[in-house]
Amino acid sequence: MLRHTEFLTRRLMALLLGGLIALVGLVQAQPAVFSEAPMLAERVAAGALPPVAERLPIPEDVVVIEPVEEVGQYGGTIRTLHTGPGMGELKMIMYDPPVRWNRDYTAYIPGLFRGWEFNEDGTSVTFFMRRGLKWSDGYPFTTEDILFWWEDLALNPDFGAVMPPWWAFVAPTPGATPVLGTLEVVDRYTFRMNFAVPHWNVPYILASGFWNFEPMMAPKHFLSQFHPRYNPAVADYRELEIKRLWNQTPGHPTLFAWHTVEYVPGERVVFERNPFYWKVDTAGNQLPYVDRLVSTEVPEAETRLLKIIGGEVDLAFREVPSPRDLPVILDNQERGGYRWLEGWINGAGGWPMLVVNQDFVGDDYIRTLQRDKNFMRGLSLSIDREMINEAIWFGLGTVQQATITEQSWHFEPPEGRALFEEWAAWYADLDLDRANQYLDAAGLDQRDAAGWRLRADNGQPLELLLDIGEWGGAEVNAETAALLQAQWRAVGIRVVLNNAPTPEIDRRWNEGTYMVRFVHMAEMDLWTFPDWIFPIGNEVRAWPRQALWLRTGGAQGEEPGEIVRRLFELYMQGIAIPNIEDRHHLVWEAIRIHMAEGPFYIGITAGLPMPATANVNLRNIPDFGILGPWAPGGPGNTNPEQYFFRQ
Amino acid sequence: MTTLIIRRIAHMIPLLIVISMISFVLINLPPGDFLTIKIQELEARGDTAARRTIEQWRERFGLDLPLYQQYLIWVNSFLRGDFGRSFEFERDVRELIGQRLALSVTISLCTMLFTWLIAIPAGIFAATRQYSFWDQSLSFISFIGMSMPNFLLALILMYVSVVHFGWGVGGLFSPQYVDAPWSLAKFVDLLRHLWVPVVVIGIAGTAGLMRIMRGNLLDILGQQYIETARSKGLKESLVVYKHAVRVAINPIITIAGMMFPAIIAGEVITSVVMNLPTIGPLFLRALLVQDMYLAGSILIFLTLFLLIGNLLADIALGLVDPRIRYED
Numbered sequence: 023m024l025r026h027t028e029f030l031t032r033r034l035m036a037l038l039l040g041g042l043i044a045l046v047g048l049v050q051a052q053p054a055v056f057s058e059a060p061m062l063a064e065r066v067a068a069g070a071l072p073p074v075a076e077r078l079p080i081p082e083d084v085v086v087i088e089p090v091e092e093v094g095q096y097g098g099t100i101r102t103l104h105t106g107p108g109m110g111e112l113k114m115i116m117y118d119p120p121v122r123w124n125r126d127y128t129a130y131i132p133g134l135f136r137g138w139e140f141n142e143d144g145t146s147v148t149f150f151m152r153r154g155l156k157w158s159d160g161y162p163f164t165t166e167d168i169l170f171w172w173e174d175l176a177l178n179p180d181f182g183a184v185m186p187p188w189w190a191f192v193a194p195t196p197g198a199t200p201v202l203g204t205l206e207v208v209d210r211y212t213f214r215m216n217f218a219v220p221h222w223n224v225p226y227i228l229a230s231g232f233w234n235f236e237p238m239m240a241p242k243h244f245l246s247q248f249h250p251r252y253n254p255a256v257a258d259y260r261e262l263e264i265k266r267l268w269n270q271t272p273g274h275p276t277l278f279a280w281h282t283v284e285y286v287p288g289e290r291v292v293f294e295r296n297p298f299y300w301k302v303d304t305a306g307n308q309l310p311y312v313d314r315l316v317s318t319e320v321p322e323a324e325t326r327l328l329k330i331i332g333g334e335v336d337l338a339f340r341e342v343p344s345p346r347d348l349p350v351i352l353d354n355q356e357r358g359g360y361r362w363l364e365g366w367i368n369g370a371g372g373w374p375m376l377v378v379n380q381d382f383v384g385d386d387y388i389r390t391l392q393r394d395k396n397f398m399r400g401l402s403l404s405i406d407r408e409m410i411n412e413a414i415w416f417g418l419g420t421v422q423q424a425t426i427t428e429q430s431w432h433f434e435p436p437e438g439r440a441l442f443e444e445w446a447a448w449y450a451d452l453d454l455d456r457a458n459q460y461l462d463a464a465g466l467d468q469r470d471a472a473g474w475r476l477r478a479d480n481g482q483p484l485e486l487l488l489d490i491g492e493w494g495g496a497e498v499n500a501e502t503a504a505l506l507q508a509q510w511r512a513v514g515i516r517v518v519l520n521n522a523p524t525p526e527i528d529r530r531w532n533e534g535t536y537m538v539r540f541v542h543m544a545e546m547d548l549w550t551f552p553d554w555i556f557p558i559g560n561e562v563r564a565w566p567r568q569a570l571w572l573r574t575g576g577a578q579g580e581e582p583g584e585i586v587r588r589l590f591e592l593y594m595q596g597i598a599i600p601n602i603e604d605r606h607h608l609v610w611e612a613i614r615i616h617m618a619e620g621p622f623y624i625g626i627t628a629g630l631p632m633p634a635t636a637n638v639n640l641r642n643i644p645d646f647g648i649l650g651p652w653a654p655g656g657p658g659n660t661n662p663e664q665y666f667f668r669q
Numbered sequence: 670m671t672t673l674i675i676r677r678i679a680h681m682i683p684l685l686i687v688i689s690m691i692s693f694v695l696i697n698l699p700p701g702d703f704l705t706i707k708i709q710e711l712e713a714r715g716d717t718a719a720r721r722t723i724e725q726w727r728e729r730f731g732l733d734l735p736l737y738q739q740y741l742i743w744v745n746s747f748l749r750g751d752f753g754r755s756f757e758f759e760r761d762v763r764e765l766i767g768q769r770l771a772l773s774v775t776i777s778l779c780t781m782l783f784t785w786l787i788a789i790p791a792g793i794f795a796a797t798r799q800y801s802f803w804d805q806s807l808s809f810i811s812f813i814g815m816s817m818p819n820f821l822l823a824l825i826l827m828y829v830s831v832v833h834f835g836w837g838v839g840g841l842f843s844p845q846y847v848d849a850p851w852s853l854a855k856f857v858d859l860l861r862h863l864w865v866p867v868v869v870i871g872i873a874g875t876a877g878l879m880r881i882m883r884g885n886l887l888d889i890l891g892q893q894y895i896e897t898a899r900s901k902g903l904k905e906s907l908v909v910y911k912h913a914v915r916v917a918i919n920p921i922i923t924i925a926g927m928m929f930p931a932i933i934a935g936e937v938i939t940s941v942v943m944n945l946p947t948i949g950p951l952f953l954r955a956l957l958v959q960d961m962y963l964a965g966s967i968l969i970f971l972t973l974f975l976l977i978g979n980l981l982a983d984i985a986l987g988l989v990d991p992r993i994r995y996e997d
Contacts, residue, residue: 106954107758182729188721233711233719264760287758287765289946290847318944321954324824325944332831354832525701528709561720 053086053306059096061313062297072160074308077298079154083136085301087661090125090642093303094311094666100336100640102317103326109269109291110232110652111340112317116278116293117658119235120149121225125660127546127648128431130229130602134277144220144600151211157275158296161243165207170242172205174251175266183263184237189227192217196594198575222600226550230653239268241275279310279663292316301663311642311666327351333358336637337665339366339649339657344495344633345418351633363634366657369648372424372543372625374414374494374502380622381567381580383534387479391464392537395619400460402449402624404513410505411627414498422446424625426545426554429648432609441610448617450625457513466514475514486510487537489520491527494542502540502626534566543623544650548609549602551653554623555612556593557586564622585619639668670987674980681976685969692968693740696961702732703756703959710958730756743962747969753962757954762966765951770970772841773947776940777932777974779863780871781925784932788875789921792882797909799887808883811876819935823869823942830865841866841945866943870935874928881924885917919990926982929975 058066058074065071078084104111122133132138136150155163175184191200203217215224228234246252248262256262268274270285279301280293293315301309320326326341331354335341342351351362378398382389391397407421425445426432433442461467465478474483488506490499500521507517520527530536545551553561557569568586570579582590589612596608616622632649634657642665647656704723711719727733731742743753752762795804841862846855889895890913898908940949948967955964 182726185722185725267759270760287760288769288951320944321950322941322944325827325942328827328831357832523699524709525699525705528705529700 053302053304056302056306056308058308059295059311059313061096062295062308065297071297077156077160078302078308079152079156079300083152083154083300085152086304087301087309087664088304089664090644090660092641093305093307094642094664095669096307096311096313096666097669098312098667099314099316100312100637100665102315102335102337103320103329103341104291104317105321105326105341106319107270107287109317112269112291112293112315113232113236114339114652114655114658115315115337115662116276116280117232117655117662118278119228119230119232119655120238121229123229123654123659125644126646127429127654127659128434130226133229134235138225140222140600144222144598145218146214146216147221147224148208148212148214151213152300153211155277155300156298157241157243157277158281158298159244159273159275160298161241161275163241163277164210165213166210167240167242168205168213168238169207170246171238171240174242174246174249175240176237178251180250181259181262183259183266184240187234187237189224189234190215190217192219192221193575194218196572196575196590220598222602223549223597226547226602229655230550231655232658239277240266244273244275280315288319290316290318299663303664310663330360330635331358333360335360335635336640337635337662339363339632339634339647342633342635344498345415345630346498348418348631348633349416351635358635359638360635361638363636363643363645363647364631365645366632366634366647366649368544368630368632368650369427369429369546370542370544370628370630370650371426371428372541372623372628373419373630373650374498374540374627375424375543375623375625376488376538377541377564378538378622378624379534379536379566380564381534382537383567387477388537391466391477391484394464396460396464397466398621398624399449400457400464400466400513401510401515402621403451403453403457403460404510404515405506405624405626406452406509407450407626408452409509410502413505414501415627415630418631419627420629421450422625422628423448423450423621424543424623425628426543426548427648427651428629430546430548431603432548432606435606438606438610441613445613445617446628449621454513461513461515469514473514474516483516486515486517487520488517489522489527489530489536489539491522491540492524494540499540531562532566534562541623542650543625544648546648546651546654547602548612549596549605551651552593555609555616556589556596557582558590558593585615588615636665637667640665641668642666670984673987674984677980677983681973681980684976685972688972689744689965689969690740693743693961693965694736696956696959696964696968697736699959701959703730703961704732706958707756739961743965747966752966755955755960755963757958757960757963762963765963766948766966766970769946769948769951772945773933773936773940773949774974776863776866776870776945776947777929777936780867780874780932780936781928783867783871784875784878784928785921785925787871788878789882789918791875792879793886793909793914795879795883796886796890804883807879811879814872814876815880817873819869819873820938820942822872823866823939826865826869827943841947866936866939866945869943870932870939873935874931878921878924878928882917882921885920886913889913889917919986922982922986922989926979929978929982933971933975 056074056078062071062074066073071077102112118134120133120135121130121138124131134152136152138150139148140146151163151165157163175181176186186202190203192203193200201218203215203221205213205215207213245262245266248256248265250256250258265271265274268276269282269291272282272284274282276282276296279296279299281296282291283294284290284292295310295313299309303309320329323343327347327350329335330338330342331350355361378392380393382392402423411417411419411421423446425442428442433439461475466475466484468476468481470476470483476482477484488503490496490503503519507519510517527539531539543554545554548555552558553563557563557565558572562569565586567580568582571581572590592608592612596605599605634647634649636643644660647660648654649656704727708719708723731739746753750763752766754760755762755765758765791807795807798804842855842858846858849855895908895913898912936947937949937952940947941953944950952964952967954960955967
């Protein structure tokens with residue numbers, strides 16, 4: 023800890039520096055004087071904490087947050103819920119990765135790190151950390167911690183809990199064995215990562231949700247006491263495996279607005295404000311406003327709903343997973359003392375929606391049929407989407423073809439917006455005449471006495487096997503499936519429902535033995551999560567065999583055809599472009615291919631309001647947010663550290 | 670009697686071993702394992718790095734070993750008091766189960782007590798006033814109780830409690846007692862929260878037991894020695910309680926032993942719905958994600974509890990009923 027005289031000198035310096043202009047990336051007037059929460063002021067007065075100016079980073083590296091509504095008041099406890107020990111819902115509230123999404127989902131901006139810089143050809147990226155930024159216990163956060171993570175955790179062959187980060191591997195040529203990049207420390211607050219080939223995506227990957235950054239948050243001064251390399255008294259890594267879980271270890275230093283003070287496995291976790299948090303509001307008040315977060319673990323969805331309507335929960339975003347519970351939520355607002363956060367949506371591009379397997383394994387006729395755009399279009403035009411919307415979502419969804427999230431920044435430029443409108447309407451009408459024409463054109467023009475369309479190869483009635491599964495919600499899928507079965511009967515397609523358990527459904531998905539299945543699609547940035555549009559091989563989607571070929575460099579799977587090859591080329595072109603915002607046109611071209619050759623994804627409804635709720639007195643929550651895709655960090659990207667209780 | 674007890678305890682051990690093997694196999698029957706399910710969960714929320722990261726943990730969790738080897742490793746450590754590690758929670762099973770098991774046992778015992786305290790007097794009441802208004806109403810209520818699934822009853826009670834009475838739901842303690850050390854006040858608080866789960870879990874068993882008690886007692890009241898007792902001039906209450914009930918109660922004690930599985934299973938389900946800090950939610954979650962050491966260990970303890978319960982029931986029966994003498 024710093025000595026008292028140093029506090030005084032620094033305070034003077036801080037006051038002097040306090041008049042300097044905004045930090046990197048945000049044009050905000052720098053507050054001249056900082057203030058803090060009363061509970062911290064007490065501790066400062068008692069000599070247990072350095073004064074607030076000491077605790078913040080150097081003034082130009084302090085992050086200034088503009089409140090959504092007004093400068094807030096200190097105090098209060100937010101009660102919330104989580105579903106399991108992973109606490110994903112809570113980690114999304116404490117979203118502070120090195121690079122982050124901005125509040126309205128229009129850009130990536132610096133977050134925990136001050137900024138980043140690539141070299142000429144994109145093979146090396148330098149990250150600049152915020153100078154003077156400290157862990158929640160006062161120790162400086164420096165490249166020592168980064169190095170500790172890299173060498174003593176990630177690259178440590180004896181420690182399996184943290185692996186070398188997947189995003190640091192690049193394939194020298196597409197399909198070749200990926201090679202791990204290197205990390206070098208430049209100085210106390212600067213480090214550099216080097217790769218064999220250009221890897222412009224790294225900063226954007228770090229901004230996705232919390233999971234890519236989380237392993238990097240490794241406080242060396244705390245964890246080394248459990249690490250055999252640093253503490254000879256420790257024999258193995260068993261304790262380190264548990265202690266490194268910051269959300270389950272009281273006393274584990276964090277860099278977020280709150281840190282863990284209590285954890286009862288399977289029951290409850292309590293977080294308290296981080297006295298060394300590196301953000302202030304526009305008036306110089308150190309954030310967060312709220313003193314504590316208390317979250318109860320409730321795995322059962324109905325019980326969570328009951329707790330919310332009972333008024334026991336101050337903030338809930340994803341705890342009630344489906345808009346179908348909105349009526350109950352709305353009915354009980356007054357009694358529960360909460361308000362529905364109208365305007366917060368799932369942002370699904372298709373929910374529910376179907377994927378038509380383009381690489382069907384086991385029956386060549388089916389494979390050819392499913393690749394026929396006439397077949398896909400015939401199926402799409404015979405769906406009564408309005409009716410399904412009413413039946414499944416009480417009319418709350420937006421009826422459209424399956425797309426990526428409407429609010430995706432790819433659709434911001436006018437050309438992108440026009441493309442989205444076209445895509446959303448793509449064969450999305452209900453037109454049985456045209457549907458029948460398309461299905462006839464697909465070779466299914468023969469029907470039997472009962473009216474079922476017959477296969478062209480053997481004259482048997484066509485059977486469309488529909489995998490239901492849990493992706494998007496088992497109930498939603500099952501109910502939609504029943505409606506689809508009836509609707510497709512009207513055009514002579516016989517649907518057989520497959521309600522197998524999830525592992526079975528997933529096996530079929532991975533192997534390519536499924537015909538059509540339900541999924542939920544919500545994506546905002548295709549360069550960090552390409553798989554819905556670009557089949558680059560990380561995930562299965564509509565081309566399980568061709569994508570497998572790409573993923574294994576030709577060792578397994580099937581050689582890509584024209585469509586996949588074109589999409590892949592577009593992707594490779596894209597990631598070679600340094601600035602992510604210059605790549606939108608490639609996305610548009612890829613979407614046009616999907617439209618011209620598909621629709622491979624047949625959507626029914628999209629958008630969908632989410633039953634997010636907040637205490638009536640909890641303010642500074644924006645009117646709009648997206649909760650479906652986790653990558654953009656919602657609600658964390660709306661700066662929950664500036665939510666406050668109006669007293 | 671002592672030999673009986675010793676013999677029964679000796680029988681428990683091979684039974685537990687067999688059950689542990691069967692449970693281990695059953696838990697691992699669904700295709701895939703904990704990691705495949707974990708990947709699904711993470712991908713569903715958009716973590717596409719999941720598959721890569723988690724596949725590498727297979728060796729770390731020992732999931733790449735053949736099943737019998739995983740079983741032997743587990744049994745080995747089980748005997749030394751190390752019940753293995755939960756994959757989901759990433760901590761020792763022993764740590765997770767500890768207090769929850771105690772609470773589960775408490776709730777189950779309270780439910781048994783509740784069941785007997787209500788069912789037996791109610792059954793006697795109904796039998797002695799056969800076909801009266803009271804008898805008919807009690808029968809009606811008990812039929813409803815027996816036919817309603819207890820999780821449904823739990824949800825209804827919770828909903829009514831929250832929406833119509835404004836009471837909190839879930840948990841066994843008020844916030845101020847949750848972490849506090851045990852004291853009389855905490856115990857009283859526990860009892861005050863306990864009655865809802867106990868009623869929910871016990872209602873079906875109570876109803877059934879009441880019907881059985883009523884039936885047994887009616888049978889016995891029709892016997893000739895009861896007629897004799899009445900004609901001797903004994904008071905009616907003496908006839909009923911000293912002579913009839915004493916005999917009618919014996920089958921009830923045996924049945925009590927058979928009620929254990931229903932109570933344990935009911936406790937698991939109800940505590941999931943009511944979010945109680947007992948074994949239930951932990952167990953269900955462990956089974957769903959194939960957290961096999963956690964699930965297996967819990968199963969062993971529940972089985973142990975069941976076996977001990979049955980043994981106690983048999984001992985009680987031997988003590989109460991003078992006609993029963995176990996062969997030595």
